[in-house]
Amino acid sequence: MTRIAEAWRRVPAVSAKFLLILVPSLVVTVSLFSALFFYDRYQDLQAALRDKVATIADINAAALSNNLWTFDVQAIRNVIQAIGANRELVCVEVTDDLADGLFAWPGPSCPLSGDANIERRPIRVQNLQVGTITLHYNHKVAREQLRQEVVNTAVLLLLMLAGTIAAALAALRLTVGRPLRRLIASILESERGGGLQPVDWRASDELGRVIQAHNAMLARLGREEAALRMSEQRLALAITATRSSVWDYDLRTGLYWWSKEFPTLLGYGPNELAMTTETWASLLHPDEAEGVMADSRRRLRDRAMAYTAVYRMRRRDGRWAWIEDRATAQRDADGRARRLTGTMSDVTERVRAELDLAHERNILQVTLDNTDQGILKVDGDGRVVMANSRAAELLNIPPEVLAGSPRFADVVALQRRQGEFGEMGDDPDLYLSYGIGGTDGHAGAGPDEPAGTIDQPFTFKRRRPDGRIVEVRTNPLPEGGFVRTLTDVTVEARSAEEIFNAMQELERAYADLKETQANLVQAEKMASLALLVAGVAHEINTPIGIAFGCATHLSGRTGTLAEAFERGTMRKSELAAYVATASESSRLIEQNLTRAAELIQSFKRVAVDQTSEERRRFDLLAYLEEVVTSLGPTLRKSRHRVAIACSPGILMDSFPGALSQVVTNLVMNALTHAFPADSKGHMVIDVDEMPDDEVTIRFADDGVGIPAENLPKVFEPFFTTRRGSGGSGLGLHIVFNLVTQSLGGRISVDSVPGDGTTFTLRIPRTAATPQAATQPQSQPQPFPLPTPVPLETDPA
Structure with a gap:
């Protein structure tokens, strides 16, 4: 590689x-x-x-x-x-x-x-x-x-490849090569000392912008050279005014240099200290010398560019001064340090003040760690400046994290990653920005609003993932920020929360039950539609395949006969055979394409009805025949048959999709439960007109029937005798709901074990508008238990 x-x-x-x-x-x-x-x-x-x-x-x-x-x-x-x-x-x-x-x-x-x-x-x-x-x-x-197609395609692709390469090279030369050569010439001229020469090229593309940036860089370098000279003068004045010193250590030559201010910091004269690393090391405090030297050697190995160290050095009078040493490393291409440059400042007074403050904080921390209440203080910049061990426990945050003065927003983010908020998406800490200055006078701001200071106390309760309940009280501070206390109130809140959770669970279960009912009904419709699609593919494939084959054969025979005619070798027997073949092929093509067209129209109407809830007028006999046709592939896999006994001319103004679902579920229920394996069964759909503008539809099979103890349960949801064989127990329950609600009718079932089953549907020819379509129901009942008259079928 x-x-x-x-x-x-x-x-x-x-x-x-x-x-x-x-x-x-x-x-x-x-x-x-x-x-x-x-x-x-x-x-x-x-x-x-x-x-x-x-x-x-x-x-x-x-x-x-x-x-x-x-x-x-x-x-x-x-x-x-x-x-x-x-x-x-x-x-x-x-x-x-x-x-x-x-x-x-x-x-x-x-x-x-x-x-x-x-x-x-x-x-x-x-x-x-x-x-x-x-x-x-x-x-x-x-x-x-x-093989011929491969050869032709290969020649075409080679020509296209050559043209593409030629065009790409021409475009590369015009758009990249020419401006790049000018840019390189400008850079080489600058390296030879010929001055900063801008590139004469203007374009809006990437190279144009690069050249524009190069020209701007050259102009900026000219200005920076002048500014650098002025900066060097100002730096010398600043070192003198801040009582700091500058030092430089060249690692390649071993030369060590510091400005004249360094000996003055320690009480020495300008020429009393030799500029060597040994001199600097001899002034270090004995307790810190080894660590400071080790840190200095580490700087040569790591990849950091800047360092800061605070250590003690001996003054001329024998006292110890705290020195803050800031250094910057210059490294080569391999990352090795070649040069260290930095400043040294006397910070003795600051360090002593920090030590005194740390001692006072330790005393306060010990006191707070012995309280049973968690206490947290956040300053005006949003940083945690104080927290006891109890606060770390109740927040489930390691104490060392809180001891590092993190931003309070980072503490909340860490809790969120640990799952401390769980499902409590309304916890105030997820939306409020604490301790950030503002003038809106609120405890915090939303995610899309500017955050404000906390000028009023507020309280809320939080549930921990382990089940404990913590009461959180937040009080603002006059100088900005806030103090927060955390109290474990699990025992007090557990009883009330258990009652509240029980009520919520009951409501969620009720809502889930309603949603499950709707989803299961929709799933049953989609299953029927899938069965219909399979029927379309199977039924239409056969006539179209036959028509295509006949057309192909007829074309071949025509070509053969034409060749014989042109050669003058055509015989009467060949012409007669061709005429017979052409006649038979034409008849088969016309017959099968007509059959395919009829099937497509039939399947289209049934599919539209099953995927919509539109109400329309339709002929009952024709529609039942279309539904049974859509079930043809399933029926042909078995030895069972479905017959329709219905007078023509019965017009319905109802919901054909619901009726199609009812017939499909009854047929599939009978195929699943009514007939033993390897038997040949019959199903009959018998329709009678009633004098009160109703129709009676009887669906009967000559199967095994339903046991008497199962007869009252067949319309109940999830009741099935085929639980381990794929039965869901919803087929007849959906039939009951569609008949009684969508179609506005009644359904009953009658069965004698060993003598088949008969479903009887009484539905109006003109369906009433369902209640769900006219006015919303605030609390629909999930899975209503049917109370049919004593008739039934095999449970689905």
């Missing part, structure tokens, strides 16, 4: 690096996508070939039926020879089961190759199999077509 990086740095031109990145990237990307594309293309060609051979086999099986029955050998051979005209076929076999005959093309040794695929179809005459047609084919044509 190091060699690659070094070789990359040695590339002499940006354009060369650009090509090294662009060309491999384009080649790899194009190669990858081309491989994926041609792999999918080859799979498509194979699938198309299989479909074409299957269609040829299907159509010619019908064409050979009469010839085999009459044993017309010449006609059979003509058909076989016509089939062999397809380039994909390598061998054709036709067996005559009645006469034990065999017809083969191109010769008796069929197949000719071991890698041939086979399509075999029986030849039937009035449901009697009289023979078999077997087609052997390979994928040579598909591979040849794919």
Whole structure:
């Protein structure tokens, strides 16, 4: 990897690096996508070939039926020879089961190759199999077509790649190369001492902005050189005025230098101390010398740029002075320190004041740590300046964190990361900015408002994750900031909080129950819609596939006949066979496309109804037939059938989506529960018109029936006898709700074990507007228990 990086740095031109990145990237990307594309293309060609051979086999099986029955050998051979005209076929076999005959093309040794695929179809005459047609084919044509496409595509991609590289190099030269050369020339001129020469180039792109910044930098360097000279004069005056000294230590040469103010700080004359590291080390306090020297050596190894140290040095009169040493390191490209420069100041008075203050704080801290109440003080800058151990315990913060004077906002952030606030998103500490000056007169501000000072006391309670309840009292301080006390009030608040939590849990459970009811009903609708979509895919695929196959076969036969006509070799038998094939293919195409169109319209109406709650007028018989048609794929997987007994012309003004859901659930319930495995059952939907503008719909099956002890429970939610086999217990409960609420009717069930089950629905032809649509219900009842008249079915 190091060699690659070094070789990359040695590339002499940006354009060369650009090509090294662009060309491999384009080649790899194009190669990858081309491989994926041609792999999918080859799979498509194979699938198309299989479909074409299957269609040829299907159509010619019908064409050979009469010839085999009459044993017309010449006609059979003509058909076989016509089939062999397809380039994909390598061998054709036709067996005559009645006469034990065999017809083969191109010769008796069929197949000719071991890698041939086979399509075999029986030849039937009035449901009697009289023979078999077997087609052997390979994928040579598909591979040849794919090979030609690969060659053409490769040539096109190479031309595009060459054009792209040429255009990219031209654009790189115009946009990068020319301004970059001018910038390099300006930099080299400055390095040779020829002055600060700006680059003559103006553009709005990135290089233009770089050159503009370079020219601005040159102008700024000129100004800074003049300012530097003035700054050096001011620095000398500042050192003298602040009673500090400046020192410099060159690590490469070992030379140590300090300004004349350093000996004065310790009571020495300007020339009494030799400028060496040994002199500086000899003045250090014996108790601190080893640590200060170790820190000094550490500065040479670490990566920090600035240092600060406070230590004691001996004065000329023997007393000890506290010296604050501030240093800055200059490092080379490898990070090694080459030079240290800094200042030394006498801070004896400040250190003594800090020591006295620390002693007083220790006494106060011991006193506060022995109280049972947590106490926290925050200054006007928002920093924790004092806290006892009890406060650290109740805040669940390590004492050393509070001892480090953190910002109170950081303490709150640490608590939040530890999960101290839990689900209490309304805790004041999450929204108020404590201790920040302002004039709004409030305890704090919201997240989108300016924060203000705390000028009034306030109190709130907080629940800890371990269950303890802490009362928090906050009182403002006149100089800014606040004092906070924390008291454990778990025992006092536990009883009241338990009652409050119990009430909240009850309300949440009630709300969850209502939401679960709505979600389960919607899930059942989506399941029915998924079943309908599967039916669409299955039902429409078959007629469209047959129509496509017939059209493909007809096209192939037309081409073959046209070639025979052009060569002048067309015979009457071939024309007759073509006319028969064309007639049959056209009939099949028209019949299957008409069937597909009818299925699409039917499925479209049922799908729209099941995914909406629109009310409309519809013919009951036609709609029931559409619903049963949508269930066709599911019914065909079993041996069970559904019959409809309904008079035409019964018009309904109701909700077809709800009715479709009811019929679907009843059919699926019967398929799941009513019939034993490997049985053949029947279901009947019987419709009668009633004199009071109602219709009676009876759904009956001849299954095993429902035990008497389960009959009163079938409409109850979650009641099922198939709990471990995928039953949810909601199918009939949803049926009950849709009939009684959406359709405004009644439902009952009757069953005798071993003698089937009958559901009876009485619904108005003109549905009433549901209550939920006219006025909102403040508290809808979740999963109302039905009380049907004594009739039932197999529980879902």
